[in-house]
Amino acid sequence: MKWDTLDEEPCSLSRTVAVVGDRWTLLILRECFLRVRRFEAFQSSLQITRHLLSERLKKLVRFGILRRVPYSExxxxxxYILTQKGLDLYPIIMAMVHWGDTHMGDERGRPLLHEHRNCGKLFDPxxxxxxxxxxxxxxxxxxHAGPGREEAVG
Amino acid sequence: MKWDTLDEEPCSLSRTVAVVGDRWTLLILRECFLRVRRFEAFQSSLQITRHLLSERLKKLVRFGILRRVPYSExxxxxxYILTQKGLDLYPIIMAMVHWGDTHMGDERGRPLLHEHRNCGKLFDPxxxxxxxxxxxxxxxxxxHAGPGREEAVG
DNA sequence: TTTGACAGTTCTATTTTAGAACTATAGCCT
DNA sequence: AGGCTATAGTTCTAAAATAGAACTGTCAAA
Structure with a gap:
């Protein structure tokens, strides 16, 4: 498969996978939602190699998920700040966290609890x-097949 | 990072990523939700190498997401059939599909439309x-930090 | 007895990733 | 001025994962 054109497949899952479908990218996004913004912070909290971190951040910027904002001249x-497109990935991340909570837990209980500010309660998505x-x-x-998929494609 | 112990990290996202956090696994799961069940069917619809398909299916069985059921003696x-644990991945897949529909679409419109049997309407998740x-x-x-995460872990 | 379907396994070449070291800019301390 | 630290990368080699193609084994049907 040509990973470089996966984002043009007539399948919304493939297109999403093209952008966030690898381990490091998902972990980087977790950090973003935990308010991590800087290269060194990502690197030290994830123990990712600097080379790959650099690559992945560039890719996320290229796809419009992060913005690279100067904070010192x-x-x-x-x-690196989440754009709206990036913030919209929240349901994906939360769905993964919830599945992990449900099916990959151990005797120690959940690693993180989530509080909904609107209602003040701990919740599940x-x-x-x-x-x-x-x-x-x-x-x-x-x-059903939609307009973006000619029947031939299957 | 040690990918082989990612499923024991004190983070539910990491644990989920350990299981479904790669391109092929996500695409295989898409096929599963589209009722694909057999080796040859996965292979020809995904154009995945037989070697990798075999590997990924084994892994999904090992993690209890698919069951390997004989259909001929x-x-x-x-x-390969989704278990309940596998069916519970549905929100993750649907969240990814929806994000792709929203942010990765082209002029041709959505590749797939989803109908909710309960209400009979086309919907978004x-x-x-x-x-x-x-x-x-x-x-x-x-x-908030939960019981499964000692404060020290961060 | 040959062909074809199915579900894999094995092999080599290419691509990705890991891990460590190196570069560059600038502030601060002495 | 000279050296130390912080930040954000880039470059290099070794190890691991993936691609692509060929091969194996079982059985049914022609």
């Missing part, structure tokens, strides 16, 4: 239908 | 708070 220094508000389950969903 | 043939039912946004969530 001399010497020139930048920090739940995925619902935009139309009827009910909780979604895979078996209740039927898939 | 002579010759012995197996198909929405992530809400389990306690108050409101739509979740990253900035409204506050993170």
């Amino acid at each position: 001399a010497p020139k220094r930048y920090e 739940v995925m619902v239908c935009s139309e009827c508000g009910e909780v979604l389950h895979a078996k209740q969903v039927h898939v | 002579a010759p012995k043939r197996y198909e 929405v992530m809400v708070c389990s306690e108050c039912g409101e739509v979740l946004h990253a900035k409204q969530v506050h993170v």
